[in-house]
Amino acid sequence: MSDKSVKSAGFPAQRRPKEPRSAWLNGLSGHLGAIALVATATVLCEQARPYLSPINMVMAYLLAVVLAAVRLGRKPAMLAALLGVLAFDFFFVPPRFSFTIADKEYLITFLALFTVGMVISSLVAKAGERLEALRLRERHTVSLYQLSQSLAAAADTPDVLAAVIKNIEQSLGAELAVFLPAEGRVVAAAASAGLALEKTELEVADWCFHSRRMAGRGTESYSAGEFTYVPLKALADTLGVLGIRLQAAEDPGSPQTRRLLDAFATQTAMALERVRLFREAQEAHMLKARQNLERALLNSISHDLRTPLAAITGALSAVLDEGDKLRPSSRAELLETAREEAARLNRFVGNLLDMTRLEAGALRLKLEPCDVQDLVGCALAAVEKRLGDREVQVRLAPALPLVPLDLVLMIQVVVNLLDNALKYAPAEGRLEIACYCGDGWLCIEVADSGPGVPEPELARIFDKFYRTPVPEGVGGTGLGLSICKGIVEAHGGSIRAENRSGGGLKIIVKVPQGAPLQEVDHGC
Amino acid sequence: MVAENGKPSLPRILVVDDESAIQRFLKTALDNGEFSVHQASSGHAGLAAAVAVRPDVILLDLGLPDLDGVEVIRRIREWSQVPIIVVSVREREDDKVLALDAGADDYLTKPFGIGELLARVKVALRRSLQQAPEPVFTIADLQVDLPHRRVTVRGEEVQLTPTEYELLRMLATHAGKVLTHSQILKQIWGVGYMEQPHVLRVNISNLRRKIELDASRPRYILTEPGVGYRLRAGE
Numbered sequence: 240m241s242d243k244s245v246k247s248a249g250f251p252a253q254r255r256p257k258e259p260r261s262a263w264l265n266g267l268s269g270h271l272g273a274i275a276l277v278a279t280a281t282v283l284c285e286q287a288r289p290y291l292s293p294i295n296m297v298m299a300y301l302l303a304v305v306l307a308a309v310r311l312g313r314k315p316a317m318l319a320a321l322l323g324v325l326a327f328d329f330f331f332v333p334p335r336f337s338f339t340i341a342d343k344e345y346l347i348t349f350l351a352l353f354t355v356g357m358v359i360s361s362l363v364a365k366a367g368e369r370l371e372a373l374r375l376r377e378r379h380t381v382s383l384y385q386l387s388q389s390l391a392a393a394a395d396t397p398d399v400l401a402a403v404i405k406n407i408e409q410s411l412g413a414e415l416a417v418f419l420p421a422e423g424r425v426v427a428a429a430a431s432a433g434l435a436l437e438k439t440e441l442e443v444a445d446w447c448f449h450s451r452r453m454a455g456r457g458t459e460s461y462s463a464g465e466f467t468y469v470p471l472k473a474l475a476d477t478l479g480v481l482g483i484r485l486q487a488a489e490d491p492g493s494p495q496t497r498r499l500l501d502a503f504a505t506q507t508a509m510a511l512e513r514v515r516l517f518r519e520a521q522e523a524h525m526l527k528a529r530q531n532l533e534r535a536l537l538n539s540i541s542h543d544l545r546t547p548l549a550a551i552t553g554a555l556s557a558v559l560d561e562g563d564k565l566r567p568s569s570r571a572e573l574l575e576t577a578r579e580e581a582a583r584l585n586r587f588v589g590n591l592l593d594m595t596r597l598e599a600g601a602l603r604l605k606l607e608p609c610d611v612q613d614l615v616g617c618a619l620a621a622v623e624k625r626l627g628d629r630e631v632q633v634r635l636a637p638a639l640p641l642v643p644l645d646l647v648l649m650i651q652v653v654v655n656l657l658d659n660a661l662k663y664a665p666a667e668g669r670l671e672i673a674c675y676c677g678d679g680w681l682c683i684e685v686a687d688s689g690p691g692v693p694e695p696e697l698a699r700i701f702d703k704f705y706r707t708p709v710p711e712g713v714g715g716t717g718l719g720l721s722i723c724k725g726i727v728e729a730h731g732g733s734i735r736a737e738n739r740s741g742g743g744l745k746i747i748v749k750v751p752q753g754a755p756l757q758e759v760d761h762g763c
Numbered sequence: 764m765v766a767e768n769g770k771p772s773l774p775r776i777l778v779v780d781d782e783s784a785i786q787r788f789l790k791t792a793l794d795n796g797e798f799s800v801h802q803a804s805s806g807h808a809g810l811a812a813a814v815a816v817r818p819d820v821i822l823l824d825l826g827l828p829d830l831d832g833v834e835v836i837r838r839i840r841e842w843s844q845v846p847i848i849v850v851s852v853r854e855r856e857d858d859k860v861l862a863l864d865a866g867a868d869d870y871l872t873k874p875f876g877i878g879e880l881l882a883r884v885k886v887a888l889r890r891s892l893q894q895a896p897e898p899v900f901t902i903a904d905l906q907v908d909l910p911h912r913r914v915t916v917r918g919e920e921v922q923l924t925p926t927e928y929e930l931l932r933m934l935a936t937h938a939g940k941v942l943t944h945s946q947i948l949k950q951i952w953g954v955g956y957m958e959q960p961h962v963l964r965v966n967i968s969n970l971r972r973k974i975e976l977d978a979s980r981p982r983y984i985l986t987e988p989g990v991g992y993r994l995r996a997g998e
Contacts, residue, residue, distance in 0.1 A: 578876070585874055589854075605856075605989070608961035610968045616979050617986050633979045641961050647856050647989040 266314065273315035276303040277322040281330055293331045293345075297352050300327055304356035305363070313364035320356025324349045372495065379499045382410025386503065390510040395518075399510045400429035403481070407503060411485060417471075417507070418444045418480040425480055436482075444468050444480045451477050453500075457491025467491040469500045471508035478511045543587050547580035554580075586658075590718040593651065597725035604648065604729055606753075608641035611674050611681065617646075618653035619672075625658070628667050636675035643753040648726045655719040656685040656746050663689030663744065680732075681752050686745040691738040700736055723748070773799040774888050777818035779809035779835065780850070781828050785873075789822065792877045793884075806830025813839055820887045822880075825851040825862065833865050840866035846887035850875070856989030863943045863990065870941060870990070886939030886996040900935040902995055905974055905983050907935045916974050926951065927970045931994075934984065939996030941987050967992060 280303040284296040300323035308316035325338075328349065333341050340346065389402035400417050407415050408431055416430035418441075425448045427436055443461045447454040447468035454460040455467040471479040481504050485491055491500065554577040558570055565573070596602050612635055619631065653672075660670050664687035671686040692700055701724040720734075723746075727734045732750035739745050776798045778789050786802055794800045801816045803809040806827040813821065821839070825832030836847055848869040849862045859870045868890075869883050900907040904917045912928060914921045923931065929951050934942065948956045948963055956962060967986075971978040985993045 581874065608964055610964045612968065612971075612979055613964070613986050616981050617988050619980055620985070635979065641964055645989075650988050 269311040269315035270318055272311045273307045273319040274322060276307050277319055277326055279303070280323065281326045284327075284331060288331070293327070293333075294348060296327060296331055297348055300324075300352060301355060301359075305359055308360040308363035312367075313360050316360025316363070317357060320353050320360065323356060324353050327352065375495055378410070379495065379502075382406065383499070383502050383506065385410065386506050390506055393510060393514070396511065396514050397429070399507070399514055402510075403503075403507050404429055404431055407483065411483070411489065411499075413483050413485045413489070415481065415483040416444075418448065418482060420448065420477075420479060427482075428479070434484075440464065440466055440482065444482055448477055448480045453497075455482070455491075456485070457493075457497070467500065469504040471504050471511060473508050473512040478508050478515075481507060540591070544584065547584040547587070550580040551577045551584075590722060593722050594718050594725075597722060597729075602648075602725070602729055604645040606643040606645055609644040609646045609649070610641060611635065611639045611683075614644070614646060614649055614653065614683075615672055615674065617650045618657060621650065621654045622657045622661065625661055626670075629661070629664065630669045632669060632671045634671070634673040639674060639676060639681075640752065642676075642681045642750070644730065644750065645726075649730070649750075652723045652726050652748060653683065653685065655723050656748070659719055659746070660685055660687035660689070660744070663687055665689065668743075676752055679752050680749045683748040683750075684745055685748075686739060686743055688741075688743040691742060691744045692736065694738065697736050697738070701734060720746075773797070774819040774892070775799050775801060775816055776820050776822060776884065777801045777803065777809070777812050777816055778822045779803045779806070779812070779827070779832075780822070780824040781805060781826075782824070785824070785850075789880075792880075798884075806832070806835045809835055810838055813843065813845070818845060819891050820884055821845055821847045822850050822884075823847055823867070825849060825853055825858065833862055836862060836865040836867050846891045848880075848883055848887055850880070859941075859987070859990045860943050860945075863941055864945065868940050882996075883939070889996075890937075890940070900938060902938070902983065907931060909935070914974070921973050923970070923973065926966055927973070930966055931970060931974075934992060934994035938994045941991050941993045943991040947991065 277300070280299040284291070284299050287296070300319075303323060304316055304319045307319035311319075328338055328340065328345070329336065332345050386403065386406040389406055390399060393399040393402050396419075403417055404415060407413060414431040414434050416427045416434060416436060418425035419428040420426075425441065425445050427441070427444075430436065443454050443464060443466070446461065447470050450460075451470045451472060452458075452460065453467065453469050455464050456462055457467050461468075465484050466482045467485060469481045469483070470477050471481055481500070483491075483500065485496070489496055491497065554573040558565070558573050562570065615633055615635070619626075619633075657670065657672075664670060668688040670688075671684070673682075673684040673686075675682055701720050724734050727748050727750060730750045732748060734746065734748050736744060736746045774797070776793055778786060778793075778800060779802075780786055780789070781804045783804075786804065790800050790802065801812055801818060803812040806829045809821075809823065809827070810830075812818075823832050823835060827835070832849065832851065836849075839845065839847065846868040847866065848871060849859075849867045850871045850873060851858070851862075852873045853859075854872045862870060868887055871880060871883060898908070898910050900909065906913075906915045908914070909932065914923055914928065914931060930947070933947065933950060944960055944963060945957055948959070952959070952962060967984060968978070971981050971984055974983060975981045983995055985995060987993055
């Protein structure tokens with residue numbers, strides 16, 4: 240049984256008036272077939288007439304009716320039954336070639352032939368319809384299953400939409416669009432490739448969205464269009480609209496198709512709802528994390544701002560109020576404290592500004608060919624006063640090229656690394672700076688002879704506000720190294736820390752060496 | 764001390780800043796008998812004072828309420844070469860280059876120590892008060908003999924390429940003053956080299972190698988990151 244014959248048998252009464260021509264053609268060919276079958280039966284009976292009694296010829300006509308019912312459908316089968324009766328009467332019931340009947344008993348034969356023909360055609364047609372319904376249901380079940388499978392894997396809204404479009408396209412051969420609300424109106428958020436939507440379609444989709452009822456072809460509202468619109472209803476609200484242009488043969492008004500569309504819409508709505516809830520949960524989580532971070536930030540900032548201010552205020556008020564009673568040496572010491580704390584405050588404010596710039600993405604690198612020796616020299620000059628008695632060993636590889644860097648920011652990196660080393664290294668300890676090139680990278684190493692950092696913590700020291708426990712009075716802001724990381728990464732480089740075998744921490748900065756420029760001979 | 768204030772024999776310093784705390788601090792710190800201090804708290808007042816007072820040095824804040832400091836520099840430079848030292852909280856190198864290229868002599872970022880300010884003021888005054896530059900520039904172990912084009916370090920003559928010598932001469936005749944990259948490139952190499960900063964980097968590096976004891980920790984040619992170079996002023 241071919242699909243085509245099943246379809247013509249399946250929905251003869253429900254054909255859309257939209258395509259009368261093909262239905263009419265289908266019907267015509269069916270009826271011509273019925274006529275041909277009856278004609279064939281008549282010819283065969285004519286051939287067999289010498290050997291058969293007219294009564295047995297009825298079997299040939301019944302066969303024609305059965306064939307018509309199986310192959311051509313209900314109406315051609317009925318036509319075959321009627322024609323069969325007439326042909327049998329005309330050609331074979333004496334007197335031949337006339338509709339008059341000599342033996343009235345033949346009337347029973349006619350009646351039986353006609354009735355049996357009708358019953359057979361009706362039974363066969365019903366069986367076909369049931370089979371078709373079964374196939375349709377199976378097809379729908381499979382497509383729903385596939386849709387739910389791909390929706391389960393979808394992680395965000397675009398994924399969901401893509402899965403919906405792909406699955407419904409494949410299972411129904413339909414074109415479709417998913418409309419989602421934006422500022423009170425729906426817009427097409429995703430659609431089949433090459434699908435052009437007219438403005439009126441959007442209006443119908445919008446109506447469907449706000450009324451929460453199906454619209455378009457096969458429904459009571461806006462039924463003139465080619466699309467059928469199904470609202471995507473979630474628990475509390477409507478999430479969007481599914482707009483489908485079904486194949487001409489599919490009837491959106493039929494209960495099966497309607498059920499299927501409903502099921503598709505429900506699946507889609509559930510998936511969208513799931514994605515939305517997941518996103519909301521995630522946002523809530525991130526908000527909480529950010530609030531925690533902000534609280535930590537505020538605590539840290541207020542501590543780091545107030546501590547030096549407290550020292551400055553204390554020292555100055557002591558000098559102002561008790562100045563006369565103080566020994567000159569204490570007086571000088573108090574004033575020196577105030578100055579050092581002010582410098583610390585200034586560094587902290589600078590760090591905060593840098594961090595803010597880094598985080599706001601306002602950091603624009605000004606890459607210029609830089610002399611690495613100059614970079615080291617400037618950084619050392621900036622920390623000169625804080626070096627104290629510490630020895631600094633600088634090792635520069637000979638003939639280092641000019642490297643494209645933002646000199647100011649990279650000085651900041653080295654200064655922060657030196658600051659960090661100063662903070663942890665003992666007062667008479669040694670700092671080491673080494674610069675060398677290899678494999679297209681410039682490496683800058685800053686090493687101290689301090690206590691180092693516990694292995695598991697090594698990666699975390701570049702996190703914002705991370706601090707290792709430090710000796711009293713050398714508290715940092717926990718920003719310096721994370722600023723380094725931000726700047727180095729902006730250069731397309733990387734930064735890491737490792738403990739030295741002989742004790743102490745070594746931080747290694749790697750930045751791209753860039754295209755070769757002129758070499759600088761440092762004569763090392 | 765106050766009694767001496769205003770005497771024409773004292774170098775006159777004009778402070779243009781709208782922050783009263785800064786004005787008070789500078790007035791107190793500078794009014795030590797060595798200078799006479801004059802004040803203006805806006806750009807226009809500063810311009811008027813520059814005409815009326817004829818200062819020997821101007822300390823100028825950039826963030827003035829009425830007129831941007833860079834514009835004040837430009838207007839003063841239209842008629843006067845008085846040394847201008849910018850004192851500003853703006854710490855971005857672009858701001859410094861803008862002010863220096865407009866004609867400022869020096870740039871000091873707030874906050875600063877009074878010692879640093881006094882050193883810069885003295886350098887500026889020396890340039891402002893002396894008419895012709897010294898023929899021989901000396902600082903620590905470095906000597907640049909301009910008439911003889913001779914450079915000696917620790918008494919030993921150093922061989923410089925013509926470009927290196929020109930570079931050193933330019934820095935020496937502006938000792939203590941920041942010269943921006945573009946100012947140097949324009950004068951030594953010409954306008955065509957303004958976008959070729961690496962020739963300057965390479966020559967500075969070579970120059971340092973020849974005159975500095977430790978090129979990694981230069982004592983004479985100081986880098987102003989992102990801005991330019993400065994030759995340390997002799998004491």
